[in-house]
Amino acid sequence: MKSFRAIALLGAGIVGLPSFTTIAHYSDGVEHGLKCPSYPWLHKSIPISYDHTSIRRGGVAYTTDKVKAMATQIEVVDGHNDEGEMFTRPSKLSDSFPQPYADEQAARFANGGASPPDLIITKARHNAELEMEERKVVSQWIPSHK
Incomplete structure (x- = not known):
């Protein structure tokens, strides 16, 4: 009986190890500098405007x-x-x-449940054009687990 339990535990460890390394690799890339793709937007030219x-x-x-x-x-x-x-x-x-909407609830209703973005922030952040609401999009650049 003990040998069966040991074999089952070893099998569970072998099966669980790849899934743990996948999760660890994913979170490591997001937290430690996974680069977002860069697009040639017109306002990214020499005057950066x-x-x-x-x-x-x-x-x-x-x-x-x-x-x-x-x-x-x-x-x-x-x-x-x-x-x-x-x-x-x-x-x-x-x-x-x-304001285009009477209140926040009307704005959320008109935008599919999400608050409309304040687009002035696009000048304040690096690659800010790529930002999306976390709960709507899941990708390697925008984690939804935070």
Whole structure:
């Protein structure tokens, strides 16, 4: 009986060893510098910047009066009135862009359950274009076990 138990334990060890080494090799590559693929994006050129003509598209074509007229067509929520109700007013040039969604739940619903990304972070991180939400994607570069 003891020899059968020893043989079973040895067999389990032999079968389990390759799976352990696979997991150890995978986590070692992720934690210790597995390189992401690099793509030739246009903003990775010598000035290392975004395409400024695309960013500023339309910037020269509009006069200040035209931009002010366009801004007044957008209504922004300004605050509470005397009765405590929110009111809107025509926007000014100093107002920020309105949010595309009413709240986080509406944003998640419109984006398949995930929060929409804040794309300004793409300039702050190395290979940030490759980042994806961890629970949605499993690959050797984006581990889902954290």
